[in-house]
Amino acid sequence: MNTKTFRARRLPAHGPLPGWAALLPSRTPTPQLDQAISVDVIIIGAGFAGLAAATRLAQLDPKLSVAVIDADVVGNGASGRNSGFLIDLPHDIASGNFGVDTAAKSRNEIAVARTAIQHYARLAAENGWDKEVFDPSGKYSVAMTDAGAEHLTAYSGKLNALGEPHQLLSAAEIGDVTGTRSFKSGLFTPGAAIVQPAALVRAIADHFQEPIRLFERTPAMSIETSSGGCTVKTPKGEVRAAKVILATNGHAESFGFGSGELLHIFTYASLTEPFDPSALRGHRKWAATPAAPMGTTVRRINGTDGDRILIRSRYTYNPKIEVGAGSIKSASNLHDRKFADRFPDHRDLKMQYRWAGAMALTWNTVPLFGQVEKGIFVACACNGIGGTKSTAAGIATAELIVGHRSQLGEIFKAFDKPQTLPPSPLTGVGARLNLAYREWRAGRE
Ligand SMILES: Cc1cc2nc3c(=O)[nH]c(=O)nc-3n(C[C@H](O)[C@H](O)[C@H](O)COP(=O)(O)OP(=O)(O)OC[C@H]3O[C@@H](n4cnc5c(N)ncnc54)[C@H](O)[C@@H]3O)c2cc1C
Known part of the structure; x- marks a missing residue:
C-alpha cells in the first residue's frame, strides 16, 4: 500500500x-x-x-x-x-399528517439525541457528578412575539402526534419561571438535560x-x-x-x-456579572431556547457568588474557521439589546464574559x-x-x-x-x- x-x-x-x-x-x-x-x-x-x-x-x-x-x-x-443544552427533540418536526418517512426521521433524530443524553446520565450516576455539571431538568422554549407563540402551539400539536410529553405555559406561567413578563408563552419538554459544558x-x-x-x-x-x-x-x-x-x-x-x-458557522454568547438572586423573581435555574430556530437562547444559572444570565445569539459564516474581535463586538451589541428586551428592569446589569465558537454544518x-x-x-x-x-x-x-x-x-x-x-x-x-x-x-x- x-x-x-x-x-x-x-x-x-x-x-x-x-x-x-x-x-x-x-x-x-x-x-x-x-x-x-x-x-x-x-x-x-x-x-x-x-x-x-x-x-x-x-x-x-x-x-x-x-x-x-x-x-x-x-x-x-x-x-x-456552548449554551449547554442537550436537546432530545428536533426543533423542526414536519407538520401535517406524518408520512412514514418523516415520522421515522423524527424518531431516529430523537433516538440519536437520547442515546447521547443517556451516555451522560450514566456517567453522571457512575461518577457522582452534581447537578451543576449535568442536570436532567428539561428545558423551556419561549416566545417573545405572537408569531412565536403560534409556533409553540403548532409545535405542541406535532409533539402530541409523536406521543411526546410536554407542557404549554401561559405568559403568567412562564413568567413565574423566568421572573420576567417579556415572554408571551412557553413550552416545557422534560427530556432535555442542561450542563455546565x-x-x-x-x-x-x-x-x-x-x-x-x-x-x-x-x-x-x-x-x-x-x-x-x-x-x-x-x-x-x-x-x-x-x-x-x-x-x-x-x-x-x-x-x-x-x-x-462543510459550512463553517460561528455563534456567540455573553454571560452577565453575578447579581443578587433576590433581584430577579422566578426560578434560580432555568434554560430556554427560542421559538424560532435562529433566535436567542437564554439561561439563568445560580452560583455561590450570585446568579447570572447567559445570552446566545447571532450566526456568522467564517470559512477560515476563526473570527476576530470585531465579530465578537458586533454580537455583543446584539446580546445587550436582546438582554434588555427580555429583562427591561435589569438592563443595567453588565456582561462579564463574551465569546464565540465554531460549528460545522452540512x-x-x-x-x-x-x-x-x-x-x-x-x-x-x-x-x-x-x-x-x-x-x-x-x-x-x-x-x-x-x-x-x-x-x-x-x-x-x-x-x-x-x-x-x-x-x-x-x-x-x-x-x-x-x-x-x-x-x-x-x-x-
Ligand atoms: C456559543 C455556542 C453555543 C452552543 N450551544 C449549543 C447547545 O446549547 N447545545 C448543543 O448541542 N450545541 C451547542 N453548540 C454547538 C456545540 O458546541 C458543538 O456542536 C459541539 O461542541 C461540537 O463538538 P465536537 O466534539 O464535534 O467538536 P469540538 O467541540 O469543536 O471539538 C473538536 C476538538 O478538536 C480539536 N482540534 C481541531 N483540530 C485539531 C488538530 N489538528 N489537532 C488536535 N486537536 C484538534 C479542537 O481543539 C477541539 O477541541 C453551541 C456552540 C457555540 C459556539
Missing part, C-alpha cells in the same frame, strides 16, 4: 476563554506529547465527539490502548463554550485512566497511512496506531476531509461520518447541536471500530453522505444571505 499523508493546513484558534471555563478553577492541562508512542486507537480532538468515542471504546473493550490529543486545553473548544468535558477527560491517555496542547500536524497502520505527527512526538478517529468537527476539512461539504444536515481512508474514521459535522449529535457520532464511531452492533450504528450507517456545496463564492454569498434572512425572520425571538 502506498503511503498517504494528510497535513493539517490550519489549526484551531478558539479565541477568548468562554465564561464557563472562567467560572471554574484554572485548569492544569495534561502534559503535551513529547515522544513516540504506539496505541490501538488515536483520537484527534477532545470535544464531545472525541471524549464520547474514547469513553465508549473503554466500555466496549477495556484493554484497547487509546491516545486522545487536542490542540488546545479541554474545555476551550466549542464543546466547552466546560465542567462536563473536564469531568470526562479527568476521569480517563490507563489504557486511555490524554495529551492536551498537542496538535496533530499530519496523519500518514501505510500498510503498517497510521502515524499521527505532533510538534514534539508521534503516535503510531492501527486506527485514527478524527473528532475535530470543522477541522476535518483542514486535513482535506469533507472539503466542499447542507443536508447529516454528519461527516465513517471510514474515509484505510484506518481513518471521521466523527465530524456537529450540525449546530453537537451536545447530542457529536456525542452520538463519537459513540457510533467507537462501535463501528470494534464491530459492536446497535440501533445507533444502524441509524448512522443509513445517513446519506454530505451534499456537495455550491462553488465557493456562491456558498459564501448564499450562506450569508441565508443567515441574514433567517435571523431577520427570527426577529425579536
Whole structure:
C-alpha cells in the first residue's frame, strides 16, 4: 500500500476563554506529547465527539490502548463554550399528517439525541457528578412575539402526534419561571438535560485512566497511512496506531476531509456579572431556547457568588474557521439589546464574559461520518447541536471500530453522505444571505 499523508493546513484558534471555563478553577492541562508512542486507537480532538468515542471504546473493550490529543486545553473548544443544552427533540418536526418517512426521521433524530443524553446520565450516576455539571431538568422554549407563540402551539400539536410529553405555559406561567413578563408563552419538554459544558468535558477527560491517555496542547500536524497502520505527527512526538478517529468537527476539512461539504458557522454568547438572586423573581435555574430556530437562547444559572444570565445569539459564516474581535463586538451589541428586551428592569446589569465558537454544518444536515481512508474514521459535522449529535457520532464511531452492533450504528450507517456545496463564492454569498434572512425572520425571538 502506498503511503498517504494528510497535513493539517490550519489549526484551531478558539479565541477568548468562554465564561464557563472562567467560572471554574484554572485548569492544569495534561502534559503535551513529547515522544513516540504506539496505541490501538488515536483520537484527534477532545470535544464531545472525541471524549464520547474514547469513553465508549473503554466500555466496549477495556484493554484497547487509546491516545486522545487536542490542540488546545479541554474545555476551550466549542464543546466547552456552548449554551449547554442537550436537546432530545428536533426543533423542526414536519407538520401535517406524518408520512412514514418523516415520522421515522423524527424518531431516529430523537433516538440519536437520547442515546447521547443517556451516555451522560450514566456517567453522571457512575461518577457522582452534581447537578451543576449535568442536570436532567428539561428545558423551556419561549416566545417573545405572537408569531412565536403560534409556533409553540403548532409545535405542541406535532409533539402530541409523536406521543411526546410536554407542557404549554401561559405568559403568567412562564413568567413565574423566568421572573420576567417579556415572554408571551412557553413550552416545557422534560427530556432535555442542561450542563455546565466546560465542567462536563473536564469531568470526562479527568476521569480517563490507563489504557486511555490524554495529551492536551498537542496538535496533530499530519496523519500518514501505510500498510503498517497510521502515524499521527505532533510538534514534539508521534503516535503510531492501527486506527485514527478524527473528532475535530470543522477541522476535518483542514486535513482535506469533507472539503466542499462543510459550512463553517460561528455563534456567540455573553454571560452577565453575578447579581443578587433576590433581584430577579422566578426560578434560580432555568434554560430556554427560542421559538424560532435562529433566535436567542437564554439561561439563568445560580452560583455561590450570585446568579447570572447567559445570552446566545447571532450566526456568522467564517470559512477560515476563526473570527476576530470585531465579530465578537458586533454580537455583543446584539446580546445587550436582546438582554434588555427580555429583562427591561435589569438592563443595567453588565456582561462579564463574551465569546464565540465554531460549528460545522452540512447542507443536508447529516454528519461527516465513517471510514474515509484505510484506518481513518471521521466523527465530524456537529450540525449546530453537537451536545447530542457529536456525542452520538463519537459513540457510533467507537462501535463501528470494534464491530459492536446497535440501533445507533444502524441509524448512522443509513445517513446519506454530505451534499456537495455550491462553488465557493456562491456558498459564501448564499450562506450569508441565508443567515441574514433567517435571523431577520427570527426577529425579536
Ligand atoms: C456559543 C455556542 C453555543 C452552543 N450551544 C449549543 C447547545 O446549547 N447545545 C448543543 O448541542 N450545541 C451547542 N453548540 C454547538 C456545540 O458546541 C458543538 O456542536 C459541539 O461542541 C461540537 O463538538 P465536537 O466534539 O464535534 O467538536 P469540538 O467541540 O469543536 O471539538 C473538536 C476538538 O478538536 C480539536 N482540534 C481541531 N483540530 C485539531 C488538530 N489538528 N489537532 C488536535 N486537536 C484538534 C479542537 O481543539 C477541539 O477541541 C453551541 C456552540 C457555540 C459556539
